[in-house]
Amino acid sequence: MIVVMKEGSTRAEIEHVMQVLKQKGFGVHLSEGTEQTIVGVIGPKDRVRELGIENMSGVEKLVPVSNPFKLASRAFHPDNTTVQVLDHVVGGETPTIIAGPCSVESRDGLIDIARAVKASGAQLLRGGAFKPRSSPYSFQGLGEEGLKYLAAAREATGLGIVSEIMEPGLVDLVASYVDVLQIGARNMQNFALLKAVGRTNKAVLLKRGFSNTIEEWLMSAEYIMAEGNPNVILCERGIRTFETYTRNTLDLNAVPVVQHLSHLPVMVDPSHGVGHARYVSTMARASIAAGAAGVIVEVHPKPEEAWSDGSQTLTLEAFDQMARQVRQLHELTQSFQRQEATV
Amino acid sequence: MIVVMKEGSTRAEIEHVMQVLKQKGFGVHLSEGTEQTIVGVIGPKDRVRELGIENMSGVEKLVPVSNPFKLASRAFHPDNTTVQVLDHVVGGETPTIIAGPCSVESRDGLIDIARAVKASGAQLLRGGAFKPRSSPYSFQGLGEEGLKYLAAAREATGLGIVSEIMEPGLVDLVASYVDVLQIGARNMQNFALLKAVGRTNKAVLLKRGFSNTIEEWLMSAEYIMAEGNPNVILCERGIRTFETYTRNTLDLNAVPVVQHLSHLPVMVDPSHGVGHARYVSTMARASIAAGAAGVIVEVHPKPEEAWSDGSQTLTLEAFDQMARQVRQLHELTQSFQRQEATV
Amino acid sequence: MIVVMKEGSTRAEIEHVMQVLKQKGFGVHLSEGTEQTIVGVIGPKDRVRELGIENMSGVEKLVPVSNPFKLASRAFHPDNTTVQVLDHVVGGETPTIIAGPCSVESRDGLIDIARAVKASGAQLLRGGAFKPRSSPYSFQGLGEEGLKYLAAAREATGLGIVSEIMEPGLVDLVASYVDVLQIGARNMQNFALLKAVGRTNKAVLLKRGFSNTIEEWLMSAEYIMAEGNPNVILCERGIRTFETYTRNTLDLNAVPVVQHLSHLPVMVDPSHGVGHARYVSTMARASIAAGAAGVIVEVHPKPEEAWSDGSQTLTLEAFDQMARQVRQLHELTQSFQRQEATV
Amino acid sequence: MIVVMKEGSTRAEIEHVMQVLKQKGFGVHLSEGTEQTIVGVIGPKDRVRELGIENMSGVEKLVPVSNPFKLASRAFHPDNTTVQVLDHVVGGETPTIIAGPCSVESRDGLIDIARAVKASGAQLLRGGAFKPRSSPYSFQGLGEEGLKYLAAAREATGLGIVSEIMEPGLVDLVASYVDVLQIGARNMQNFALLKAVGRTNKAVLLKRGFSNTIEEWLMSAEYIMAEGNPNVILCERGIRTFETYTRNTLDLNAVPVVQHLSHLPVMVDPSHGVGHARYVSTMARASIAAGAAGVIVEVHPKPEEAWSDGSQTLTLEAFDQMARQVRQLHELTQSFQRQEATV
Structure with missing residues (x-):
């Protein structure tokens, strides 16, 4: 200072x-x-x-002249961190692809989606059981029933499970069903929740708050790590700006900046980032070219019948194409990064 | 739609x-x-x-063409709502003045501050016992010990107590000590917390998230009211913009807009809004002229020795002057509003 | 640095x-x-x-550690600057009130408005002859014909004339008709235009760009002053944020900040700042309480028939009431500022 | 409506x-x-x-329910537009690469840079002769002398020339030297300037204002086209947000959105978008993956000795590597877009 x-x-x-x-x-x-x-x-x-x-x-x-985070900083830990989830390594050679419906709806429907996204190359299945909703009158998720369906989908497919956790009192419950605890954008500075997931050893997918700086985001990662849990995966999902054509402004600049400041893997959520299905695949590709470790997207066999977020949801066919493109781009991008290291 | x-x-x-x-x-x-x-x-x-x-x-x-909130809307409840806190009425004839230190520090120091702000005309005492801090390494508040000091200050002065609550599991504890439960900006969309305070009958001071729209803010009030608690006081505290000279951009436009859309009383926090003590009194005056029901400000006998937020804290002398000006302006503004109603 | x-x-x-x-x-x-x-x-x-x-x-x-502006800075010129326009002093004892239609429409209609706003206490008449419009298909103003009507209104009432100038090539023409050259928000960093008005000795009303920092705004004032014209009046008119309920977010914090950093008088335009007539008087009052030297507002006998900006235009009756309130508040605010100087 | x-x-x-x-x-x-x-x-x-x-x-x-632009809209002109500059086609099969120093400094130095960027595959040379500077005390560019050096570099290399134009009165002068007239971000709504370049038949590179919506940007293109000049190339260069780690927030979402709404080619300027040389190549790659027609970047043999913008300037070596990667990615991205068209 x-x-x-x-x-x-x-x-x-x-x-x-x-x-x-x-x-x-x-x-x-x-x-x-x-x-x-x-x-x-x-x-x-x-x-x-x-x-x-x-x-x-x-x-x-x-x-101020210096960064306030320590454990999350690259100065503290120069090499890239990878996070193991079942048999998949986030931040490794293969791009991480997380896909699934916005909300868990039915057991059989979920298993069908899980099989489809696995066939397309996803390693992890996402699905909301407890949903953060701006309105108290909106569908709030199936709760523990939804978690059971997610666990059933893991059993059926072997996919790791990612689901959102919204309050400290539910950490034990959610952690008993899922492989990755997701902290949503609205809870990025819910410090009681950060500490609670920091006391588990589950992987945590920490989304950036829609109005939080990169520094605040890394400080929230620091909260989790300071409690003893090093398995933090960051996820950019769009920030709030004056532009209203897109639901949020996906800030891909954050990807290389985080990689400069921190050793943690960083993924991107283009579905929430742009909010319109027609731009999701394009922004998924741009995310990978920006150096992201992977993407998380919403998919549904019939987006127009999804219980939530249908507007930004990919069909299974569009997802399959996106997944192939993401893998090709990731390989090319990694070769570019190797070139850069040698310049 | x-x-x-x-x-x-x-x-x-x-x-x-x-x-x-x-x-x-x-x-x-x-x-x-x-x-x-x-x-x-x-x-x-x-x-x-x-x-x-x-x-x-x-x-x-x-x-979209229509507002998604109901209980909080003026269409639903055309008259202004007032909220009783001990013997003071928020949203009534007298402007509400809430003052106190950012963090509760010591029992005796707090009682001294309480006596001083009461003498200057404050009706409610604020003080942080559980503190939301961007960094896990910052002082996190005295916890329940701080709540006890606040209760002691009420006993000594008769002032109602306002303190922040950060997690659903602590609602019973905090509610047993304080008169107004404060929801901070970072928790405006912590829905589990909103529901928990909605199940009490305590007054709730709901701060606007620093990147939330007025509509989202009223939806969060709706969450509390939908659980059965009608005692919601809104509080504008600055939004995040590109301007960095001020800590936040205090959005006083929100005051008349909320009064148009909702029947709930709306206050302003100029301390967090601008973040520099030298502008706080001026913005407190502007808040009252914009029609706010009152202001909440940080005061300390020696701001340069405060444990947190010293940069935006008023001295007791500056606060005393501000409180007198606020009362004069409130009276004049109310006379203007009566004129307007008759045009 | x-x-x-x-x-x-x-x-x-x-x-x-x-x-x-x-x-x-x-x-x-x-x-x-x-x-x-x-x-x-x-x-x-x-x-x-x-x-x-x-x-x-x-x-x-x-x-960076230091401010890049010099002539505009309070360090360079500790006392407040006032700007004389005909027989009115901007930044003096009396609040400056500028009123008039968004666009100049007809000679007689303009003179009627001028007489009405003078009777209500305005010292200066505003009116657009050259209009900046987002669309090439919108009405672009009457041009020189409009300037002639403005001059006629001055002759009829004695009011000083304020009108916008949009290109360097028209400075001589516009300056030959008006008393205050207005630089609109979109042209705040049109440096060729700033230099051109800096080479006149006319008063300049410099609006803040809707996405410019206070520092950039003062640098644009510096451009004008560096060419030899010290008669700069600043005008806050709302910045662009994520909030869409208001047309812009009127940033009243800028008023005391500018007064701290600079000696130049600062006014506020609540019409563009909020964009809805129902909030304009309230925000005019808040502007004065924040310490503004005055306000500039759009008025029209029948806002619903105005050629542009009807949504944010006051009726003559509403303006008359606002002007009286502004004068009362300005007197009270000045007494507060004198108190402050002695604390 | x-x-x-x-x-x-x-x-x-x-x-x-x-x-x-x-x-x-x-x-x-x-x-x-x-x-x-x-x-x-x-x-x-x-x-x-x-x-x-x-x-x-x-x-x-x-x-509002409908778009206000016509000539620029895809509804009006369903096929992609390409813009010819000398023997290069912007928006065609080959990615457009524009490179050069921020400011033109010397004749020989410029020709050396031109030869180097041509060897790396650039088709157009950029260089500022008239510079928009926030401060009146900053270097304002060499003016016409700079234009002459640019023309000399074209003669020496065959590269087309891109340079910024800041006022209507200089359009003829600048147009007599350059092949592409650049409208900078601060002048995106300088309507007199838009009309003036619309009356030429030169290609126009129209940068997005740092706080303008996509709709306003397309309306500014409409201003140029409505005067008769169809040769508009759009260029995203970062918007202003609360995030201060990057100089601006490069909004790559704008690329697919513009391609949905309009038929005009859209490029990206990652140098101004992020403002730090270490992120420029990465964001150039992400731009191409987002579907951009090309990139414009600042290069200098010794960035630390550049007269302006050194912090965001690539060395010639880094540029050469970036250009190769951009070409590879563009080819892959085009193959993806062809796949998409058939889904």
Whole structure:
């Protein structure tokens, strides 16, 4: 953290700032320019911001200079992390493809979808049993019944299961059925929930909040890791902007930025990212070219009859084509990344 | 909901859309223009959006036309709602002033602050016992110990207590100490938490998520009300935009818009809204002029020694002046609103 | 500007950065912490950002620390600036009220409006002769004919005239008719236009671009002032956010922030800011309470028959009431500001 | 356009709305539901929004249903448009690669860069002669001297020349030197400039404003086309969001959306989009996978010595590698698009 003093701040003001910081246990380092004086602060990073330093006489502003995350940072762990889910490795040689219906609807229907997406190359099955809905009057999911159907689909196909968890009190229940605990965008800063999944050893798919910075996202990963669970998979799913033509603005820039800042694998959800089925396959391809470890998409045999999110759901045929393209692109992209490493 | 058909859509496409909607139990109403055909849809509002209608051949897009909230809407309840907290009425003749430290720090310090803000005219005391922090390494609050200090401050001063609740499992505990349960911005769409506070009869201060629309905010109020708790107080606290000079962009437009759409009282938090103490009093005044029922602000005898949020915290002296100005402005604004009602 | 080095950057990397900066003529100042090394850079501020320093080995990022504007800054000119327009002083004791139709429509109709708004206390008349329209098929304004009507309205009432200028080639023409040249939001970074109005001595009403930061806005003021014209009046008119209920998000926080950073007077346009007539008076009041020097609003005898922007246009009756309220609030707000200065 | 009436609006209110619309020459179509009545409006699309209908008694809101652009729309021109620049076809079989320095610096240096990027496969050379700069104190470009160097580079290499034009008065001058007139993001709604380039027959590279919707962008293309110039190439270059880690948020979703709505070719500028050289090649690849017709990037032999934008500038070596990857990906992406057309 740096404290920038106002032009014309006095010697007494500067010394008062330094004295207060020293009393709080921070190291300080003075740097006087012809126009501007700055005080570098060394110590517990996020504590400085909270002090009222900015209110002190002669202070212009505070400027942060370093990242507040540790376990999630690439500086701490230079090599890429991979996350094992059953016999599939997320972040490895093969692109991870997660597919399934928005909501779990029926046991048999789900097993049919699971068989179809497996045949197309998916390694993991997604399906909502507890659904976050803006309206209390919308369908809220089948609950534990839905989890049972998901487990049945795993038994039938061998696919690993991904499902969303929305409250700390349900972590044990959901974890007993699924292989990957999904934290949705609205809960990215539900810290009680992050801690609860951090105390399990299940893989966690942590979606980016639709209005959270990349730094906040990595801090939420840090919450999970600080509790002892290193199996975090990040997932970009679109941010909220002024543009209304797409449901959200899928921020693919986040993929290489996360890879620069962190060692964790990062996937993309183009279904929620754009919100219209006609753009999903294209954005899945762009995600892979941006370096994503894989994609998670919504599929349904008849999107117009799905109980939720039909507008952004792929048919099984469109998914099959997308999956093939994703594998081809992933191979090409990996060869590009190997070239880059050698430049 | 309206289904807009593509220019040049065929008769067969239009009829297929109408048939699917009818099968799902919706009423439909066809309107054919020279250039564009639209299908009006009558029925459970938010279900339509979820169908895959948008994927159907000949369909251009869906356009929502009506609000999805009911209990929170002014159409449902034309008169203003007031919320009683001990002997104070939020949304009544007197502006509500909530003040206190960001975090509860010590029993005696808190009681001193409570006495000071009461003397300046505050009716409610705020203080964080469980703190939502972006970093797992930041101070997370004193927990139940903090709640006990808050209860002691109520005993000493008669001020009602406002404190944040972050997880469903702690609702009973927190509700046993405080008078107003605060839902923070990050939890505005923590639906399990909304339902849990909806099952109490405590007043709830529902902050707007920093990236949530006014419609989503009212839907979250609906979640609480649908569980049986009508005592919802809304609180605007700034949204996230491209502007970085202020910590957030306090959206005062939301005040008159909420008053148009809903009967619930709406307050403003200028401390988090702008994030710099030097602008807080000015924005508190602007909030009241925009018609807010009151303000919630952070105060501390020595902001530069506060354990958190010092940069946006008022001194007791600045708060005292602000409170007097808020009362004067509220009286003038109410007289303006009475004039307006008669135009 | 500060150069933050990566954790683990080498002595050679640090020295190379310093050497390059010195060669470019910058002063440098090294500050080594236990975890992080930073290099302070002294010199022409915005040039550093352009260098490829960030690409150099061992560099983490660049952090700006000082404002890039000079003539517009309060540091350069501590007292408030006022701008004289005919016999009215913008930024003085009396709130400035600018009113008139979105588009100039007819000579007689305009004179009637001018008489009405003068009777209600407006000092300046607004009216669009050259209109910026998103669509080439929309009404583009009456052009010079409209300017003639505006001049006629000044002759009839004594009101100063405000009208928008959209291209450098028309500055002489427009300046020959009007008293205040308005730069619209879409042209806030039309640098050729800024320079052209900077070469006149007319007052300039510089609207904030709907996606421009406060810093960029003050830099655009700097463009005008650097050409020799000090008569700049700033005008907040709403920024673009994810919220769609209002046409824009009026950012009233910008008012006290600008007053902190700059000496220039700042007004507010609530008509464009919220975009719905029913909220305009309320947000005009909030603007004044936030400390604005005045407001600019759209009025029309029959908004539903206006040629443009009818949705956000006040009737003459609503305007008359708003103007009285604005004056009362301005007086009260000024008394508050005097109190504050003495705390 | 649709007029949504309030719940409980009266027959008289509904009829008054219809009567006013009919008087203005619009067709109307009434649709009465059990809860909500809507009035469909048929006629000149953007005129309705401007009427004060929304202020009329009983009216809830207006909802637009159709696109306001015509010449730029795919409905109007179903096949893809290609734009010829010298012997290169933008939007054809080969990906368009535009490269060059941010600012033109010297004649010989520019020719060296031109030779290098041509050898790597670029077909067009970019270089700024007139530079839009936030600060009046920044380097503003070499002006006509820079144009002469660009023309010399064309002579030496055969590459077509792309350079930015910032004011209507300079269109003839710039057009006499370059092959593609670039409209920068800040001028996307500089309507006088759009009309001026629309009156030439030069190709125009129209960048998206950093806060403009896709619809506004296509309306700006419509301005150019309505003047008679069909040679418009669109270019996505990042939008402004709350995320500050990247300079802008490159919105690749815009690529397939534009291709759905319009027949014009769309390119991407990853240099400005992310603003850091280390992410440029990755985002160039993602752009091509999203279906872009090509990319425009900033290159310099020594980015750390460039006069502007060094932070986002590729070295010649990095560019050469990127160009090869772009060609490979474009071929693969085209094969995917052919597959899709047959599904």
